[in-house]
Amino acid sequence: MQNGTGNSRSKFSGEEDVVYEVYQRCLIIRLNGELDHHNAVRIREEADKLIDRKNIKHIIFDFTATSFMDSAGIGVIMGRYRKVIFIGGKIAVAGVNMAVDRILKISGLYKIIEKFDNVEAALKAMQR
Amino acid sequence: MQNGTGNSRSKFSGEEDVVYEVYQRCLIIRLNGELDHHNAVRIREEADKLIDRKNIKHIIFDFTATSFMDSAGIGVIMGRYRKVIFIGGKIAVAGVNMAVDRILKISGLYKIIEKFDNVEAALKAMQR
Amino acid sequence: MSDKNEMVLEFDSKSQNESFARTVVAAFAAQLDPTIEELADIKTAVSEAVTNSIIHGYCDKPGKIRMHCILENGEIMVEVIDEGVGIENIAKAMEPLYTSRPELERSGMGFSFMEAFMDSLEVKSELGKGTTVIMKKRIGKYQSR
Amino acid sequence: MSDKNEMVLEFDSKSQNESFARTVVAAFAAQLDPTIEELADIKTAVSEAVTNSIIHGYCDKPGKIRMHCILENGEIMVEVIDEGVGIENIAKAMEPLYTSRPELERSGMGFSFMEAFMDSLEVKSELGKGTTVIMKKRIGKYQSR
Ligand SMILES: Nc1ncnc2c1ncn2[C@@H]1O[C@H](COP(=O)(O)OP(=O)(O)O)[C@@H](O)[C@H]1O
Ligand SMILES: Nc1ncnc2c1ncn2[C@@H]1O[C@H](COP(=O)(O)OP(=O)(O)O)[C@@H](O)[C@H]1O
Numbered sequence: 327m328q329n330g331t332g333n334s335r336s337k338f339s340g341e342e343d344v345v346y347e348v349y350q351r352c353l354i355i356r357l358n359g360e361l362d363h364h365n366a367v368r369i370r371e372e373a374d375k376l377i378d379r380k381n382i383k384h385i386i387f388d389f390t391a392t393s394f395m396d397s398a399g400i401g402v403i404m405g406r407y408r409k410v411i412f413i414g415g416k417i418a419v420a421g422v423n424m425a426v427d428r429i430l431k432i433s434g435l436y437k438i439i440e441k442f443d444n445v446e447a448a449l450k451a452m453q454r
Numbered sequence: 455m456q457n458g459t460g461n462s463r464s465k466f467s468g469e470e471d472v473v474y475e476v477y478q479r480c481l482i483i484r485l486n487g488e489l490d491h492h493n494a495v496r497i498r499e500e501a502d503k504l505i506d507r508k509n510i511k512h513i514i515f516d517f518t519a520t521s522f523m524d525s526a527g528i529g530v531i532m533g534r535y536r537k538v539i540f541i542g543g544k545i546a547v548a549g550v551n552m553a554v555d556r557i558l559k560i561s562g563l564y565k566i567i568e569k570f571d572n573v574e575a576a577l578k579a580m581q582r
Numbered sequence: 583m584s585d586k587n588e589m590v591l592e593f594d595s596k597s598q599n600e601s602f603a604r605t606v607v608a609a610f611a612a613q614l615d616p617t618i619e620e621l622a623d624i625k626t627a628v629s630e631a632v633t634n635s636i637i638h639g640y641c642d643k644p645g646k647i648r649m650h651c652i653l654e655n656g657e658i659m660v661e662v663i664d665e666g667v668g669i670e671n672i673a674k675a676m677e678p679l680y681t682s683r684p685e686l687e688r689s690g691m692g693f694s695f696m697e698a699f700m701d702s703l704e705v706k707s708e709l710g711k712g713t714t715v716i717m718k719k720r721i722g723k724y725q726s727r
Numbered sequence: 728m729s730d731k732n733e734m735v736l737e738f739d740s741k742s743q744n745e746s747f748a749r750t751v752v753a754a755f756a757a758q759l760d761p762t763i764e765e766l767a768d769i770k771t772a773v774s775e776a777v778t779n780s781i782i783h784g785y786c787d788k789p790g791k792i793r794m795h796c797i798l799e800n801g802e803i804m805v806e807v808i809d810e811g812v813g814i815e816n817i818a819k820a821m822e823p824l825y826t827s828r829p830e831l832e833r834s835g836m837g838f839s840f841m842e843a844f845m846d847s848l849e850v851k852s853e854l855g856k857g858t859t860v861i862m863k864k865r866i867g868k869y870q871s872r
Contacts, residue, residue, distance in 0.1 A: 529831075
């Protein structure tokens with residue numbers, strides 16, 4: 327998905343890079359770009375591979391650079407929640423903008439996940 | 455055309471403000487936004503009103519904030535050229551980006567108008 | 583700009599067109615001078631309807647989706663039409679959290695989001711014939727929520 | 728993404744839709760991952776064709792314009808179709824600087840720009856029936872100029 331040719335390529339299509347980082351047993355998913363059904367398929371696959379391989383317990387979704395999200399995003403979060411809840415894992419969201427916040431509120435997800443201002447705050451809380 | 459309500463209004467439609475400034479007998483037209491047939495109609499009217507009222511001789515088109523231009527832009531420039539040429543006026547363009555430059559080149563307009571890096575340089579040359 | 587403006591977009595049932603369909607509606611709705619929030623609402627609702635046509639209506643198989651939009655009197659109407667499998671029980675389908683495809687990690691919140699983000703939602707469907715979703719939203723001065 | 732993707736947009740012949748039509752084509756063409764310059768070329772060419780349908784084809788009167796796009800094998804095809812007055816002499820109309828409406832400050836460069844910015848241009852027209860402009864451009868690795 328990386329756009330190796332760089333410079334003057336346009337970024338219109340919303341296929342921006344999702345970035346994954348692992349700190350101890352915590353996975354940070356930086357959802358850059360648009361999170362719809364089209365992109366969700368790929369994110370789900372990539373995340374689950376990492377969750378299994380790196381023995382992940384907690385997951386932080388970083389929405390700082392998310393330009394769009396619909397109910398497919400809710401599906402991605404719920405799906406990961408179901409994967410880690412059995413081993414006592416937690417899900418957090420960070421960098422939530424107003425549009426994403428409204429969707430998370432309406433979905434009722436805030437009953438099972440916690441919101442933090444930024445990834446650092448979420449990491450600190452999870453590693454406690 | 456001004457969007458008085460401000461702040462969170464989107465600027466998607468390309469109806470950005472065209473700004474007119476008069477220095478002595480020189481008219482500066484800052485073509486912010488998109489210059490197509492839809493916007494050309496309005497720009498032509500507003501410019502011609504100023505040209506007549508302020509006894510304008512020279513015109514500088516500033517393309518610094520122009521996000522799009524097609525052959526309607528050529529029509530606007532040619533039309534103003536015809537208006538001022540009889541009184542010894544000149545037309546200059548400034549702040550021309552690559553896309554606008556290609557269109558001006560293909561149109562052959564550079565044979566009758568002069569290009570400057572910025573409005574200040576154009577003003578200096580015209581008032582000489 | 584108070585006169586009527588209308589457009590119809592027909593496109594292939596492919597997931598990469600979800601983003602395209604949203605962009606088209608947003609570019610058209612922009613003529614009503616919406617706020618960023620109103621634009622986000624419309625994009626989300628349209629994304630839900632188009633995604634549903636692709637994964638439920640056509641079950642990820644080839645097909646055509648039509649999107650019909652009208653701007654009139656400060657209101658946007660969006661119709662998303664497919665000729666897919668159709669919905670047997672519309673009332674049940676519209677229940678929050680109901681989904682026929684949990685294996686795709688569908689949350690069953692598509693219709694709830696369309697309702698939440700638009701002023702009105704109407705669903706017509708016939709089994710084997712297809713589904714039409716009609717949504718309306720008043721833009722600008724007349725805030726809906 | 729090497730498979731075919733197709734769309735048809737039908738919209739009212741109104742000058743505010745010139746910008747809309749360009750945005751739609753750009754959003755669709757984006758799937759071929761064009762450069763900024765390629766995108767600008769396509770937008771300019773489409774803007775010329777759509778403007779022509781509005782002011783020449785329909786003479787600023789109400790009408791429908793259809794835009795048909797296909798992405799396939801790294802190439803974009805755009806067809807702009809109106810059912811307006813048509814063109815009597817296509818060869819003459821395509822001559823650089825020829826315009827039938829100098830009073831509107833038309834420069835007569837519309838067709839020249841379509842030719843310059845796209846790889847190929849074809850014009851079909853019948854008097855009283857309408858005009859179809861077909862343009863193609865190869866995107867990406869295979870630079871055209
Ligand atoms: N266009 C459609 N064609 C066929 N069935 C549909 C369509 N749209 C919705 N449905 C049915 O309605 C159900 C609920 O839809 P929705 O609330 O959007 O949730 P989700 O898409 O997450 O399943 C779907 O699971 C599907 O069974
Ligand atoms: N869609 C159309 N319908 C009818 N006539 C057209 C159409 N497009 C172009 N023409 C004719 O061809 C001429 C040349 O077109 P063009 O090169 O785009 O220049 P311009 O638009 O500046 O006149 C127009 O002046 C018009 O007479």
